[in-house]
Amino acid sequence: MVTIQFCLFEMKTxxxxxxxxxxxxxxxxxxxxxxxxxxxxxxxxxSPMYKKLSSVTASSRWKQISVTPLLFxxxxxxxxxxVNDFFYMTAVKVTRWPKHFNKIINGFDRDNGEGIGYLFRFxxxxxxxxxxxxxxxxxxxPGGIDYDGNYIWVPVCEYRPHGRSFIYRVDPKTMNxxxxxxxxxxxxxxxxxxxxxxxxxxxxxxxxxYQWKVIQKDNATRLQxxxxxxTTNPHYYIDYQDCNFIGNGLMLCSGLKTYKSPDNNSSLxxxxxxxxxxxxxASRLSLPVNEWSERGAIMTNNPCFADLVNGKLRFYFVPxxxxxxLYTYELE
Numbered sequence: 001m002v003t004i005q006f007c008l009f010e011m012k013t014x015x016x017x018x019x020x021x022x023x024x025x026x027x028x029x030x031x032x033x034x035x036x037x038x039x040x041x042x043x044x045x046x047s048p049m050y051k052k053l054s055s056v057t058a059s060s061r062w063k064q065i066s067v068t069p070l071l072f073x074x075x076x077x078x079x080x081x082x083v084n085d086f087f088y089m090t091a092v093k094v095t096r097w098p099k100h101f102n103k104i105i106n107g108f109d110r111d112n113g114e115g116i117g118y119l120f121r122f123x124x125x126x127x128x129x130x131x132x133x134x135x136x137x138x139x140x141x142p143g144g145i146d147y148d149g150n151y152i153w154v155p156v157c158e159y160r161p162h163g164r165s166f167i168y169r170v171d172p173k174t175m176n177x178x179x180x181x182x183x184x185x186x187x188x189x190x191x192x193x194x195x196x197x198x199x200x201x202x203x204x205x206x207x208x209x210y211q212w213k214v215i216q217k218d219n220a221t222r223l224q225x226x227x228x229x230x231t232t233n234p235h236y237y238i239d240y241q242d243c244n245f246i247g248n249g250l251m252l253c254s255g256l257k258t259y260k261s262p263d264n265n266s267s268l269x270x271x272x273x274x275x276x277x278x279x280x281x282a283s284r285l286s287l288p289v290n291e292w293s294e295r296g297a298i299m300t301n302n303p304c305f306a307d308l309v310n311g312k313l314r315f316y317f318v319p320x321x322x323x324x325x326l327y328t329y330e331l332e
Contacts, residue, residue, distance in 0.1 A: 046247070046248045047246055047247035047248040047250055048247065048308055049246035049247055049250075049252070049306070049307075049313075050247065050275060050284070052308060052311075052312075052313050053252075053275060054285070056331060060331055060332060061331075062289075062290075062291050062329050062331055062332075063332055064291075064327065064328070065314070065328040065329060066326075066327075066328040067294075067325055067326075067327055067328075068124070068125065068126045068325065068326040068327075068328070069126055069323070069324075069325050069326075070122060070126045070323075070324045070325065071125075071126045071127055071128065072120070072126075072127075072128035073093075074089070074091050074120070074318070074321065074323070074324040075091040075092060075093040075094070075118065075321065075322065076092045076093070076094060076322075077089060077090075077091045077302050077318045077319075077321055077324055078090040078091055078092065078141075078142050078143050078145075078241075078242075078303060079142065079144035079145040079154075079189060079241070079242045079302070079303055080145070080316060080318060081145050081146060081152060081244060081305050082305055082307065082316065083147055083172045085123065085124065086121050086122065086123060086172070087122050087123075087124075087305075087326070088120070088121050088145065088147075088152055088170075088172060089120045089122070089318060090117070090118065090120075090134070090142035090143065090154060091117075091118050091120060091142070092115050092116070092117050092118070092141045092142060092159070093117075093118065094113060094114070094115040095114045095115050095116070096113050096114040096115070098111055098112060098159050098160055099111050099113070107162055108160055108161075108162060108163070109160070109161065110160045111160070112138035112158050112159060113159045113160075114138075114140075115140045115141065115159065116133055116135070117133060117134040117135040117141060117156050118131055118132070118133060118134065118142070119132050119134055119145075119154060119170060119177075121172070121175065126326060131175075132170070132175050132177060134154060134156045134166075134168055134177065135156040135166065136166070138158050138163075139156055139157060139158055139163070139164060139165065139166055140158075140159065141156060141157050141158065141159040141186075142154055142155065142156045143155045143156070143157065143187060143188040143189045143190070143241075143242075144188060144190065144202075144240070144241055144243055144302075145189075145190065145242070146190055146191045146192045146243065146244050146245055146251075147172070147192070148192040148194060149194060150171075151169045151170060151171060151172070152169070152170045153167065153168070153169055153170075153180075153190050153199060154167070154168045154170060154177075154190070155167055155168075155183075155187035155188070155189065155190050155201060156168060157185075157187050157188070158186055160186065160204075161203075161204040162185060162204070163185075163186040163204075164182065164183065164184055164185075164186070165182065165183040165185065165186055165187040165201075166179055166181070166183075167179070167180045167182070167183065167187070167190065167199070167201070167212075167223065168180065169221075180222070180223050181222075181223035183210060184228075185203045185208065185210070185230065186204040187201045187202065187203055187210070188202055188203060188205070188206060188239075188240070188241065189201070189202045189206065189240055189242055189243050189253070190202070191243040191244060191245050191251040191278065192214075192245055193245060193249060193251075194245055195248060196249075197213065197214040197215075197216075198211055198213055198214065198226070198278070199212045199214055200243075200251065200278050202233070202240050202243070202253075203230065205239045206233055206241075206253070206255065207233050207239075208230030208231065208232060208233060209227070209230060209231045209232075209233055209281055210225070210227050210228075210230050210231075211225075211226040212224060212225055213226055231281060233281065235286070237257060237270065237286070238256055238257045238270065238271065238274065238300075239255045239257050240254065240255040240274070241254060241255040241256065241300065241301070241302045241303075241304070242254050242255070242302060242304045242305070243276075244305055244306060245278075246306065249277060249278050249279055250275055250276065250278065250284065251275070251276050251278050252273060252274070252275055252276075253273065253274050253276055254271075254273045254274075254289075254304035254306075255271070255274075255300055256269050256270060256271045256272070256298050256300050257269070257270055258270075269298050269301070270288060270298075271288065271289040271298035271299060271300035271301065272286060272300060273285075273286075273287050273289060273304070273306075274286050274287070291327075291329065293319045293320050293327065294325070297319035297320050298319060299315075299317040299319050299329075300317065300319070301320075302318070302319065303316075303317065303319075304316070304317050309330075312330050312332075313330060313331040313332075314328065314329070314330050315328070315329045315330075315331060316328055317329070
């Protein structure tokens with residue numbers, strides 16, 4: 001559980017910085033949107049989800065719809081998506097946490113640790129329906145996931161920055177997995193652009209974007225890298241943990257970032273969601289999230305999935321580890 005205790009004097013500086021940060025971030029997102037409005041307005045306006053999100057204001061309210069305990073061991077939760085009546089969620093069971101080095105060794109600040117990656121399938125009542133293991137050896141940490149209409153795409157990486165990753169495709173009906181590719185960076189999340197069959201990946205902390213073309217030929221599917229060096233993410237106020245395609249070349253990303261006071265004695269975890277153009281990575285919407293779990297975790301701490309249900313924006317969050325709870329909200 002995250003416990004936040006602030007004293008007014010100690011936190012004066014960090015609060016001022018955060019106010020400036022949020023004030024800067026949202027106008028910056030609007031400016032970036034305006035820069036690309038001429039070339040992509042006719043595309044993004046077709047997305048029902050984006051149209052609904054565009055009506056969100058500072059006075060919009062998060063309305064809690066339900067709180068559903070998950071009736072199985074969830075370990076360290078990571079990403080979530082929904083296919084028909086079932087939820088699919090990744091998690092990692094850490095059996096030995098990575099140990100930090102006293103200095104950088106071969107480009108790494110820590111070792112691999114040990115663990116097991118999972119993809120769980122559960123129903124709306126929190127009952128586990130099925131699960132599979134993901135990863136190999138030191139590559140065991142799954143991340144944020146997305147559904148392409150037929151398959152679920154899952155990144156699995158070493159549990160450290162700059163580590164290697166595998167990319168899996170999973171059939172949600174059979175839970176059969178297929179390794180589709182690798183990446184020489186630690187991928188924390190992926191999103192599938194259904195418009196042009198490309199896969200966008202984000203590395204540790206979502207500081208770099210990667211992109212692959214999904215090529216189908218002769219009854220086979222393969223990934224063709226379009227950006228092996230990565231493209232720098234120009235948005236900094238949160239680190240994306242989970243992303244999902246919302247239509248017409250846009251993805252909705254959720255995440256958080258920890259801000260510390262100057263004396264490092266206190267900190268604040270700021271959560272948020274952001275709509276990103278999957279073509280040029282421009283931000284079209286930035287929205288801080290100020291909802292917390294009963295155990296004190298910010299809602300956008302890892303798994304988050306957004307959907308339109310009966311014309312309303314619905315969000316599903318699983319912010320806590322181990323004895324986890326599925327929180328369902330509507331954004332009004």
